[in-house]
Amino acid sequence: MPKISIIAKDGTPFELQVEAGSTVMENAVRNSIPGIVSECGGACACATCHVYVDEEWIERVGPPGSIEADMLEFAYDVRSTSRLSCQIKVSEEHEGLTMHVPERQS
Template sequence: MPKITYIEHNGTEHEIDVPNGLSVMEGAVRNLVPGIDADCGGACACATCHVYVDPAWADKTGSREPMEESMLDFAEDVQETSRLSCQITVTDALDGLIVRMPEHQG
């Protein structure tokens, strides 16, 4: 099972085993990781699961789809590696993925 490291804005790390097929957001919500609100439940209809993908992992998580780009317009402090964690599906290739949460969501 892939391990994902979620890093809160304050630097607190949570290393979580996330089953393949779940989204990075679902892994956080199921394990009560603070900083990912996921108000829309993963429907790509808000920006409350905004994360910064560690640059070393940016290519492996894929690119933003147009709907994700639109939703990121509602996020604060969007950066080059900003993604909505509901749009990143966990696979074995993401074992070791590191994501950081912004100071504020949505």
């Protein structure tokens, strides 16, 4: 089970052991990470699970798909490392993946 890190907007780090095949959003909600709202429950129909992937991980995580890119247009303070956490499936290769929660969600 890979370990991932989500840094809350106040700087508090959350280290999570997660199952491969689950999404970052599922694990964030399950562990009550502040700032990950996930109003649509992971259907890629809102932008309330927006995260910033650390630069060193962005290539391994990959770019957003077309539907996700469209939804990111509704997110707050979108950056080149922005992703919707509901669209990031964790694999064993993501051991150490680090993301940050934006100041606010859309």
